Amino acid sequence: MAEQNLYPPSREFASRAHIQSLDEHRRLCDKARQQPEEFWQELAERELHWFERWTKVFEWNPPFAQWFTGGKLNASYNCLDRHLSGPRKDKPAIVWEGEPGEERIISYAELHRMVCRFANVLKGRGLKAGDRAVIYMPMVPEAAAAMLACARLGVTHSVVFGGFSAEALKARIEDMGAKTVITADGGWRRGKIVELKAAVDEALTELEVRDVIVLRRTGHPVPMQAGRDYWWHELEQSVDDGCPAEPLDSEHPLFVLYTSGTTGKPKGIVHATAGYLLQTTLTMKWVFDLRDEDVFWCTADIGWVTGHSYVVYGPLSAGATVVMYEGAPDFPQFDRWWSIVERRRVSIFYTSPTAIRALLKQGDRWPEAHDLSSLRLLGSVGEPINPAAWEWYYRVIGKGRCPIVDTWWQTETGAILISAMPGAVPLKPGSATLPLPGVEAEVVDLNGNPVPRGEKGFLVIRRPWPSMLRTILNDPRRYEEQYWSRVRDSYFTGDAARQDEDGYFWILGRVDDVINVSGHRLSTMEVESALVRHPAVAEAAVVGKPDEITGQAVCAFVTLKAGRADHDGLAAELRQWVAHEIGSFAKPAEIRFTEALPKTRSGKIMRRLLREIVTSHAVTGDVTTLEDLSVVNRLAAQHDEE
Numbered sequence: 001m002a003e004q005n006l007y008p009p010s011r012e013f014a015s016r017a018h019i020q021s022l023d024e025h026r027r028l029c030d031k032a033r034q035q036p037e038e039f040w041q042e043l044a045e046r047e048l049h050w051f052e053r054w055t056k057v058f059e060w061n062p063p064f065a066q067w068f069t070g071g072k073l074n075a076s077y078n079c080l081d082r083h084l085s086g087p088r089k090d091k092p093a094i095v096w097e098g099e100p101g102e103e104r105i106i107s108y109a110e111l112h113r114m115v116c117r118f119a120n121v122l123k124g125r126g127l128k129a130g131d132r133a134v135i136y137m138p139m140v141p142e143a144a145a146a147m148l149a150c151a152r153l154g155v156t157h158s159v160v161f162g163g164f165s166a167e168a169l170k171a172r173i174e175d176m177g178a179k180t181v182i183t184a185d186g187g188w189r190r191g192k193i194v195e196l197k198a199a200v201d202e203a204l205t206e207l208e209v210r211d212v213i214v215l216r217r218t219g220h221p222v223p224m225q226a227g228r229d230y231w232w233h234e235l236e237q238s239v240d241d242g243c244p245a246e247p248l249d250s251e252h253p254l255f256v257l258y259t260s261g262t263t264g265k266p267k268g269i270v271h272a273t274a275g276y277l278l279q280t281t282l283t284m285k286w287v288f289d290l291r292d293e294d295v296f297w298c299t300a301d302i303g304w305v306t307g308h309s310y311v312v313y314g315p316l317s318a319g320a321t322v323v324m325y326e327g328a329p330d331f332p333q334f335d336r337w338w339s340i341v342e343r344r345r346v347s348i349f350y351t352s353p354t355a356i357r358a359l360l361k362q363g364d365r366w367p368e369a370h371d372l373s374s375l376r377l378l379g380s381v382g383e384p385i386n387p388a389a390w391e392w393y394y395r396v397i398g399k400g401r402c403p404i405v406d407t408w409w410q411t412e413t414g415a416i417l418i419s420a421m422p423g424a425v426p427l428k429p430g431s432a433t434l435p436l437p438g439v440e441a442e443v444v445d446l447n448g449n450p451v452p453r454g455e456k457g458f459l460v461i462r463r464p465w466p467s468m469l470r471t472i473l474n475d476p477r478r479y480e481e482q483y484w485s486r487v488r489d490s491y492f493t494g495d496a497a498r499q500d501e502d503g504y505f506w507i508l509g510r511v512d513d514v515i516n517v518s519g520h521r522l523s524t525m526e527v528e529s530a531l532v533r534h535p536a537v538a539e540a541a542v543v544g545k546p547d548e549i550t551g552q553a554v555c556a557f558v559t560l561k562a563g564r565a566d567h568d569g570l571a572a573e574l575r576q577w578v579a580h581e582i583g584s585f586a587k588p589a590e591i592r593f594t595e596a597l598p599k600t601r602s603g604k605i606m607r608r609l610l611r612e613i614v615t616s617h618a619v620t621g622d623v624t625t626l627e628d629l630s631v632v633n634r635l636a637a638q639h640d641e642e
């Protein structure tokens with residue numbers, strides 16, 4: 001191995017870790033490869049509580065997989081009830097801090113009661129296994145409780161991130177066919193109220209649902225529509241504390257989570273109960289090396305998959321104490337997170353490179369004002385972590401004592417698939433290191449042939465894994481096309497990668513029209529469709545532009561219908577428009593008005609050229625199919641003038 005940039009686990013860390021050596025890591029990988037059924041079966045027995053045992057470990061009718069078929073279990077039971085018979089009963093499950101400063105410490109027994117009561121509320125409104133609910137909430141304990149209450153009854157939930165606009169929320173409620181929406185009057189972000197209920201009302205102007213259940217969080221007045229809107233606390237007054245967990249099939253759909261694809265329409269990724277819960281639980285040990293005394297903090301919002309898997313299901317199933325924080329990292333000051341780490345004695349901290357870069361930029365004095373000695377392990381997710389951010393995270397936050405697990409995965413994979421096991425695998429800054437046991441990752445060409453070590457190719461997974469998505473809701477064809485048709489018999493991740501001489505994986509970014517802004521996935525087509533819905537816009541092309549903090553930023557090239565002169569005013573209007581159509585996180589950082597867009601003779605916009613313009617300021621490569629070369633020259637020249 002190339003020694004210079006290698007960080008082997010310290011003896012102290014390794015000696016207490018779940019997986020302590022590369023040999024042990026290799027043995028697990030070998031076993032998973034050679035005897036996959038035995039391997040997963042033993043883990044399913046050890047890690048989860050079952051009402052009924054499965055009859056088959058694994059069935060594969062490409063491209064559809066099933067795991068632990070015939071088995072019956074309940075995710076909510078696994079996250080709560082099974083911890084109540086031992087010392088975890090009174091252990092904090094959720095340690096919550098509101099942005100204005102309130103705190104709540106909720107034990108496993110208390111969370112169990114909250115979840116049972118809310119499950120009874122849902123039951124009282126007629127919900128049962130097989131129904132669907134949309135959750136649109138701030139980061140408060142009730143959001144996790146709502147998810148677990150749905151899971152308890154077998155109601156498939158779809159959590160919509162609170163930063164999504166009414167338009168985006170509406171599309172998701174519609175695609176889900178949900179009859180119930182669970183929301184709050186609002187949530188706090190940077191000292192302001194996020195108007196969640198108002199967005200729900202706007203989303204429901206042309207859409208009927210049976211019930212909207214509203215949590216009182218901020219207390220500011222919101223209109224309630226009689227016969228449709230109900231206060232959570234009022235419905236809860238008349239329910240019992242007990243609600244048995246429904247025994248559900250292993251393959252019962254636990255949740256649907258929408259993510260951006262290459263078209264304008266988001267995909268509803270469907271996850272099944274058993275496989276998902278097994279791998280999220282397991283990775284708490286394999287990747288986060290969880291011990292009972294740990295305080296685990298994943299900073300993601302529950303509206304993203306990271307929040308599903310590592311704020312709610314994984315850590316609670318593993319019996320962890322989870323920190324949950326409602327607001328912004330820089331409110332009221334840049335040390336809010338470090339202050340939480342200090343006060344809550346956080347030992348495992350998991351966040352995104354964008355957040356690390358943003359906090360790094362504010363200087364060392366913010367973390368240095370706090371005692372961060374409780375930390376023992378750090379994690380990174382969502383995008384490649386650049387060396388400068390890695391170094392800072394390692395030295396200034398981890399004080400050179402804490403391994404950093406760089407975890408590669410996706411909404412579709414359900415759980416982490418490529419990451420170091422921190423007691424076993426030496427780290428290389430910027431590399432997600434090695435696939436976890438049972439994950440047959442490879443870097444291949446489009447024919448499915450492995451590319452030589454060191455060369456760039458497509459990252460694929462050769463074999464189904466338990467927490468793999470099951471399908472795209474209402475669109476099994478798209479599921480097959482997107483994931484199983486590009487490279488024969490392999491799951492196509494949409495990422496480029498290379499493997500180095502030690503077999504370490506280096507993720508190089510998306511190969512499709514998906515861009516990664518602050519670790520959030522955005523489809524360029526989705527932003528383009530939003531822009532062309534604006535009356536002044538004729539055409540739009542969106543590309544990712546490198547950004548020091550957010551990794552990539554949205555850059556939109558726009559042609560106008562009738563020449564509007566006030567470009568500055570219009571740019572601001574269009575940015576606001578995108579915020580309204582999708583959410584403010586999708587706002588273009590830059591809008592460039594142009595006379596025409598570069599197109600091939602068949603009329604396709606040549607995004608590659610636009611990407612080159614925003615990244616290197618120059619156009620190289622093949623432009624022979626360009627319809628009008630002068631367009632490109634003009635765009636490139638315009639850039640140089642700025």
Ligand code: WT7
Nearest residue numbers: 381382383384406407408409410411495507521
């Ligand atoms: C895409 C998935 C599930 C994590 C949150 C994002 C990129 C994710 C890494 C990493 C480099 C990463 C990939 C992937 N990505 N983790 N450690 N290193 N890139 O979930 O929105 O489904 O996006 O995020 O490009 O395909 P997502």
